[in-house]
Amino acid sequence: MAQIEPAPVELDIRGHVARVRLNRPAALNAIDREMDRALGRIWTQVDDDPEIRVVILSGAGDRAFCAGGDMNDPPTGHDGLSFGGGLTGIGGQWRPLRKPMICAVHGYVLGLGFELAMCADIVLAADDAIFRLPEAKAGVIDHCGVVHRAIRQLPYHVAMAMIVASEPLTAQDALRHGLVNACFARADLAKGVDQWIDKLLACAPLVSQAARAAALDGLDRPLGEALAASYPLISAYRDTADQAEARSAWRERRAPLWSGH
Known part of the structure; x- marks a missing residue:
């Protein structure tokens, strides 16, 4: 009987949480073309499912979250999308998620793996995580979009x-430079992720999504223009059931129950 190869990316959806795990531990979760295509399909599924409110990205195995692009079978983007299934903006069309994403990293976080982590809204690190851009030392550079996020998310020097x-x-x-939100002992990383999931699920999902979209949109504008602009998701929220629930919960002095509608 032929052995079934494991999926290069695992997706586990439970309730309002989608857990996405890079699953090539023998290759340090380096991203090849198959994994890149799988990520593209998963991001589409996650974004299109209105019941999903939080996305968790992690890596299988003990040694690495992701060691970057696979040099033996490098990702090339597909269907016009950028690397990482369209998440990074490198090498093609940039298609960021609408849902808040937590990235949980451990071990090696290199190159394209570092880029994926920086695409997240919240980054949680095991205390053994090592972030690195190996391009200069390796003498390899191609579509090095990671430098543009690094220079924006870290102090210049x-x-x-x-x-x-x-x-x-x-x-x-x-953690000291603000690149990650929290650092945990390796054995406590999963518990730390669960704590942050609870924090996000306690918030109104449509507000989180609308505020996130407005913040990212505003980054591309001068402050005065960003302040004066209107944002479609914020405008749409005014007529939602969750807006009405927020008012009712405040009047009744109780915790709100968010429907996501």
Whole structure:
């Protein structure tokens, strides 16, 4: 009987939470073309499912969240999408998620894996996580979009040390520089993820999505223009059941029950 190969990316949907796990541990979860295509399909499914409110991205195995692109079978983008299934904006059309995403990292977080982590809204790190851009030391560079996020999300000289000298960044330093939200002992990382899931699920999902979209849109505008702009998801929220539930819960002095509608 032929052995069935495991899926390169695992998707587990329970309730309002979608858990996405990179699943090539023998290759340190390096992203090849098959994994890239699988991520594209999963991001579409997650974004199109109105019941999903939180996305968790993690990596299988003990050694790495993701060691970057697979040099033996590098991702090339597909269907016009960028690498990472369209999430990164590298090499094609950028298609960011509408849902808030938590990225839980451990071990090696390199190159394209570092980029995927920076695409998340919340990053939680095990204390053994090592962030690195190996391009300069390896002498390889192609569609190096990761540098644009690194220089925006880290202090200038810290980012430049990573970019021009492949200087690694420990989980503790990443926390100190604000790149990650929290750092946990490796054994406690899953518990930390669950705590953050509870925090997000306690919030109105449509508000989280609308505020997130407005914040990201506003980054591309001068402050005055961002303040004066109107944002479709915020406008649409005014007529939702959750808006009415927020008012009722406030009047009745109780915790709101969000429907996502």
